[in-house]
Amino acid sequence: MDYDDVVARYEPVIGLETHVELGTASKMFCGCSTEFGGEPNTQVCPVCLGLPGALPVANEKAIESTIRIGLALNCSIASWCRFARKNYFYPDMPKNFQTSQYDEPLCIDGYLDVAVGDTEVRVGIERVHLEEDTGKNTHVGTSGRIHGADYSLVDYNRAGIPLVEIVTKPVPGTGALAPDVAKAYVTALRDILRTLGVSDVRMEQGSLRCDVNTSLNRPGEEWGTRTETKNVNSLRSVERAVRSEMLRQAEVLDGGGTITQETRHFQEQTGDTRRGRSKEEATDYRYFPEPDLVPMAPDPEWVEQLRKALPELPAARRVRLRDELGVSAEDMVQMGNAGVIELVGATADAGAPIGEARNWWLGYLAQKANEREVEPAELPISPAHVARVIALVADGALSVGLARQAVDGVLETGDDVDAVVAARGLQVVSDTGALEQAADDAIAANPDVAEKVRGGKVAAVAALVGAVMKATRGQADAAAVKEILLRKLGVEG
Amino acid sequence: MTDLTRMSASEIAALVAGGEVAAVEVAQAHLDRITTIDSQVHAFLHVDTTGALEAAKAVDTARANGTVLGPLAGVPLAMKDVVVTKGLPTTAGSKILEGWHPPYDATITERIKNAGIVMLGKTNMDEFAMGSSTENSAYGPTHNPWDLSRIPGGSSGGSSAAVAAFEAPLSIGTDTGGSIRQPAAVTGIVGHKPTYGGVSRYGLIAFSSSLDQAGPFGRTVLDTALLHEVMGGYDPRDSTSINAPVPPVVAAAREGAAAGSLAGVRVGVVRELSGEGYQPGVLAAYDAAVGTLRELGAEVVEVSCPRFEYALAAYYLIAPSECSSNLARFDAVRYGLRVGDDGANSLEEVMSLTREAGFGPEVKRRIMIGTYALSSGYYEAYYGQAQKVRTLIARDFAAAFERADVLVSPSTPVVAFGIGEVVDPLTMYRNDLCTLPASLAGTPAISVPCGLSEGLPVGLQIMAPALADDRCYRVAAAYEAAAGTLTIPEVS
């Protein structure tokens, strides 16, 4: 199936459901620690274990974070709402109901504007609500997957972690850009969440989870039946999942078939979706208001304070970058496409000149991201790190080459820039005596190259520069070395 | 020395505090009584001899060291087995929790222990607090000390019988639809259901979350009040706990008894809580009790609460709905019974087999009714509607409380019936007719003995507005002072 052909004949409608693990210190309804990676079943109490007699008490910070998320997404905050029980049986659920919100979410009816190229799309936000996470099942058997497993093991450390669910309204009219819009939305959402400081939003760690809904319809017809795709664990997967689902649905529809409303699973390896185990009937969760908790009625003054105290959100930052810092429209588009607007802005905020910040993120760092097959924002290096590197280069403490080595070091070790520089001995050799000596050595060792340069082939000096760089373990400033060599060879640079 | 087991809690507390008798001696006397009589009564599921004597010893040591003791230090108590007690078996009267030892204490358990009260053991109950006769216990019924062939009421039948059989002067029960008041009435003792939120539910194995309340039993109003003050009060671990001081129930009990008069108190007789389905003997004893209140100077008025008629229907929608969800956690995964794990059965099968084997029929009925009532398409008509009826019942109370300070009714329409006599579920549910309205409204209500019918005790229910538990105790104490406490016959 040809994608362009599909979007010529069909219109997609997409929707996204995102679950965010909040970075609170304690769980949603009890005081157990939320720290990641603990020994199994060591962060559990009567409440999150679902022992008979245990009762929940709501985490105020989680509620505050949810409201802040809603405000950042331009939602209305409920003046009165409740938790509800979502009843179903599953071993990772200690109570066999999840305390969540049903028809009374904390935040409703907002929007998030996302940029794709030079198009801006308004993604409507249906609701933002608060719930608790489940424990973790490990399936033991030949494949480690649930199908064909012999038995399972359950760890409740994660049971009860606060989870915010953000549901978009359906987004029609994106045409061929649907996959990009989906990815841009998740990217933008993730950036907002990171800016708010409510979660570390690491998709690869599961603190940000996405389900994508896709449907197709022929132009002029009603929206088609949608499918839900789960197991979308990275920004690239979001884009690929939408694209592949559009292609799959088009093929079915072209063949005269109908789309079944079902849950599908994204396959990382192949990039397509596979149907999940179909359920006999839609699950009836028998929702009712949680009687062990009392309603929430956020004080409007408190909400207003939270609104005022919101940090500069990415959208506003973009406007400021464009206007105050004089970033050109073309640059905005280029940075947007590379997904680095926030990063550039944050790097500039950390003190770097905007041009340098842009160059690094669009240049070396974008290259590194590509090599690792991740988004630039997923690189384990922060805007603050990058600003520091830029500053060191500006001071002359690092050459560009050394700066790249420093960046590599941060990416590898996660240490901060100065620590990497010290550990690897990255230092511009500014001792001109040593450089002069190294230059003389290089000229002596490469007489034919030296002759060429003397003869007018200035470009050939690069080989000598290389030799000096090698001799100084890359720690010389290449531009300075070139100058010295040319001078010694009696040539104008 | 009078038999320690015949004394009231306040008498025992005074003797212990005054050093006239050791708490260990008190505990031993009651443990001996249990050994003598409980094979016939079967009030207890577990007797904690070691723990009780240790707790009693600690009281004696504290006293010897000059520590000021709490008002009930050294007094023995029986705890309904729906309350979680660390390290002690807690079954909720069910097979599904047979052998389970909770790793934590309920808040009220902690409060009892901290008060130096000596917990003798855990008492029998209808399974998961569902029932009015304690016949739904998976461990066999409890027998009414007044007549061993009869039920002691339920679901707190074990706690009530323990006090009525002089096995303990105090006990704790829970009341969801009447499970403290009705057993108190049919065993001839005092039992109080606090304002909802007045006593912590943390550690109460949940039946119906918006209705459950733990409460005190005693043979006198004062004893009951003393226990109420120890149990009650705000608990940050229970989100539905009221952040306010315990109403002054002990002072009210004392004043009620001392005043000897109810002049200025308006007593509302609830028209709807009478009539068809009420035994004539019960109504006669009740009328006599109202007469006594009148003689004490109360102004007796008739009030009408028309929506009380729907209380049974609303309750038997709300409680099963909530319990169908509360009992979902019993799934053979983390604790309790596991049946059918033969290597071939799936988890779903093991869960279903376990729950089938572990739950009794009443529990299953209520789970299924609750599942039905919450189903999509039925929620609005059933659970949703029942919650609205609840509001209307609360409004009927509010209107009645404008004309009366307390409302009265019989505690239950019939006296203790024979074990095995009532098999039809609906007939059993009707034991709760009088008690359900206050449960649904969350308002406090006490049952105090008001005479006999055919030799069996009848209870007078006194209801008050939310947070006015003290009013219940004041009127009950005044009545008790005037009418005298019942003489409970020896178990034979």
Added chain:
Amino acid sequence: MSDAPATSDGHVTVGSTDTAPSAPAGRISRTDVAHLARLARLAVSDQELDVFAEQLDVILGAVARVSEVAAADIPPTSHAVPMTNVYRADEVQPCLPREDVLAGAPDVEDNKFRVPRILAEEV
């Protein structure tokens, strides 16, 4: 779920504008009971199905009375003393020692709760 119409047993239901939407009178069948039992994870036996169907039918018939009450614009009550905004601070408290967590477990492996093979997929 049975969708038989409400029976005319003297209750005012359909047609009256100020009563609640009527709940189907308890015409609950064996199949309905089997369905409920499955939802509630109860392996109810064949004999029990009939007994329960009859009993539930009667009980549901009685509780359906709630629909007689005009309650269209009445707010529901779940707490007698209405409260809002009961929260706790985001502070870590000690949790249960692992031995206590696993002590009551029917089956444990690798410090986790071991359960037989799960059929249904994670939701």
